[in-house]
Amino acid sequence: xxxxxxxxxxxxxxxxxxxxxxxxxxxxxxxxxxxxxxxxxxxxxxxxxxxxxxxxxxxxxxxxxxxxxxxxxxxxxxxxxxxxxxxxxxxxxxxxxxxxxxxxxxxxxxxxxxxxxxxxxxxxxxxxxxxxxxxxxxxxxxxxxxxxxxxxxxxxxxxxxxxxxxxxx
Numbered sequence: 001x002x003x004x005x006x007x008x009x010x011x012x013x014x015x016x017x018x019x020x021x022x023x024x025x026x027x028x029x030x031x032x033x034x035x036x037x038x039x040x041x042x043x044x045x046x047x048x049x050x051x052x053x054x055x056x057x058x059x060x061x062x063x064x065x066x067x068x069x070x071x072x073x074x075x076x077x078x079x080x081x082x083x084x085x086x087x088x089x090x091x092x093x094x095x096x097x098x099x100x101x102x103x104x105x106x107x108x109x110x111x112x113x114x115x116x117x118x119x120x121x122x123x124x125x126x127x128x129x130x131x132x133x134x135x136x137x138x139x140x141x142x143x144x145x146x147x148x149x150x151x152x153x154x155x156x157x158x159x160x161x162x163x164x165x166x167x168x169x
Contacts, residue, residue: 003098003166004095007101009158010090010108010159013159014108014111017111018080019080021111025073025080029073039068039069042133042136047135048133048135052135057130057132072118072122075118079115082107083107083108085107086109087108089104089107095166098163102162105159108156115152116149119145120149122145123145124146124149127142127145
């Protein structure tokens with residue numbers, strides 16, 4: 001694979017990442033109540049195993065549910081924006097020296113960092129483990145979040161491959 005084609009692959013992968021984030025962000029706004037219910041039930045822990053010893057962690061406040069949900073929505077919008085800024089910067093640097101293209105990837109790394117914060121920390125660590133989301137047969141997003149986090153790990157490894165200078169030939 002040539003250096004230029006690998007650069008275009010990195011740009012494409014970051015673009016589809018941003019597109020995913022945009023669709024998630026827009027979906028949360030367009031179908032606000034369905035997705036709010038997810039946050040409400042996870043934080044309330046009302047569909048976890050009956051009598052589990054972790055119920056002291058449940059948050060019943062709808063105000064906190066709303067704040068948490070808007071935090072997720074804003075983070076997902078920012079995630080998408082960072083990815084698209086990264087795409088723009090990488091396109092501008094696609095035919096420049098390797099060091100310039102490598103620098104242009106910074107916003108992509110910021111996007112994936114935020115992506116890990118949302119889907120791994122937010123949904124897997126906090127949602128699944130702290131609020132026992134894994135116990136719910138209805139409101140369990142652990143597997144989806146794990147799949148997304150795994151994709152981000154693969155994509156960030158691709159992005160992190162150091163780009164060398166282009167060779168005319």
